[in-house]
Amino acid sequence: MSKLYIVPTPIGNLEDMTFRAIRILKEVDLILAEDTRTSGKLLKHFEIGTHMHSHHMHNEHKTTENVISRLKAGENIALISDAGTPAISDPGFLLTRACIENGIAVECLPGATAFVPALVNSGLPNDKFVFEGFLPEKKGRQTRYLELAEETRTMILYVSPHKLVKTLAEFVTYFGEDRQICVCRELSKLHEENRRGTAREVLTHFEKTAPRGEIVIIVAGKPIVKEAKKNKFQKEEE
Structure with missing residues (x-):
C-alpha cells in the first residue's frame, strides 16, 4: 500500500538527521522538496540518490493532483522542506489533507522543528x-x-x-x-x-x-x- 511520508530535516545541525529519516528517503520512489537545490546538498551528504521534484508554496496547488495520482498508482513518496518539519509554516498541509481525503496513508516522522x-x-x-x-x-x-x-x-x-x-x-x-x-x-x-x-x-x-x-x-x-x-x-x- 502506498504512503506519503512527512520527513523532518535538520534546522541547522546535520547531526539531527535521524537514521529512520535517511532510510525512508532512500527507500521511497520520489522526494518532494521545497527547494531542490537546498535539499540536494542534504541528500548528497547522506548519499541519498532518490529522485526529487519541486513542491513549494507557489506550486503546491498545481502539483498536488499529480502527486495524488502517483500515490494511487502505488508509489511511496516523501515530503521534505528546507529545514524542520513540513507543514509547520511550510508546505505540506494541502497535500496531507488531499491524501486523507483520498484514503492514502500518511505518516509523519518525529524530528527537528524550531x-x-x-x-x-x-x-x-x-x-x-x-x-x-x-x-x-x-x-x-x-x-x-x-x-x-x-x-x-x-x-x-x-x-x-x-x-x-x-x-x-x-x-x-x-x-x-x-x-x-x-x-x-x-x-x-x-x-x-x-x-x-x-x-x-x-x-x-x-x-x-x-x-x-x-x-x-x-x-x-x-x-x-x-x-x-x-x-x-x-x-x-x-
Missing part, C-alpha cells in the same frame, strides 16, 4: 502555549496584535531577521515594554543565541546588533490578575 527547542530554551511557561508562526504582513496585523495582547498562554512566533527590530518595536507597543520575551536565533548551530529579557531590553540589544539567521520569538502571555478573595465579613454581608 519552535520546540526555542520554547524550552526560553524558560517561559510551557505547560500551555499557542503557536502563531508568521504574523500577517500588512492586512490584519494590527488586529492580530490586539487579539494576542489578551492571550494568557505563552506565544511562539517566527520572524525573518530583517523584520526582527520592527516586530520587537511592535511588541513594546502592543504587549508593553516589560513583557518577558526570548529571541532564539540560529538554533542547533555553532552561534546559537537565546536572548532573554523584557521587550524593551531585547529591542535595545538588536537595535545595536544586527540579527542574522532563522529566528523564533517566545513571548510570555498576559499576566492573569486574580481577584482578591473576599473575607468572611464581605461574604456575610452578601
Whole structure:
C-alpha cells in the first residue's frame, strides 16, 4: 500500500538527521522538496540518490493532483522542506489533507522543528502555549496584535531577521515594554543565541546588533490578575 511520508530535516545541525529519516528517503520512489537545490546538498551528504521534484508554496496547488495520482498508482513518496518539519509554516498541509481525503496513508516522522527547542530554551511557561508562526504582513496585523495582547498562554512566533527590530518595536507597543520575551536565533548551530529579557531590553540589544539567521520569538502571555478573595465579613454581608 502506498504512503506519503512527512520527513523532518535538520534546522541547522546535520547531526539531527535521524537514521529512520535517511532510510525512508532512500527507500521511497520520489522526494518532494521545497527547494531542490537546498535539499540536494542534504541528500548528497547522506548519499541519498532518490529522485526529487519541486513542491513549494507557489506550486503546491498545481502539483498536488499529480502527486495524488502517483500515490494511487502505488508509489511511496516523501515530503521534505528546507529545514524542520513540513507543514509547520511550510508546505505540506494541502497535500496531507488531499491524501486523507483520498484514503492514502500518511505518516509523519518525529524530528527537528524550531519552535520546540526555542520554547524550552526560553524558560517561559510551557505547560500551555499557542503557536502563531508568521504574523500577517500588512492586512490584519494590527488586529492580530490586539487579539494576542489578551492571550494568557505563552506565544511562539517566527520572524525573518530583517523584520526582527520592527516586530520587537511592535511588541513594546502592543504587549508593553516589560513583557518577558526570548529571541532564539540560529538554533542547533555553532552561534546559537537565546536572548532573554523584557521587550524593551531585547529591542535595545538588536537595535545595536544586527540579527542574522532563522529566528523564533517566545513571548510570555498576559499576566492573569486574580481577584482578591473576599473575607468572611464581605461574604456575610452578601
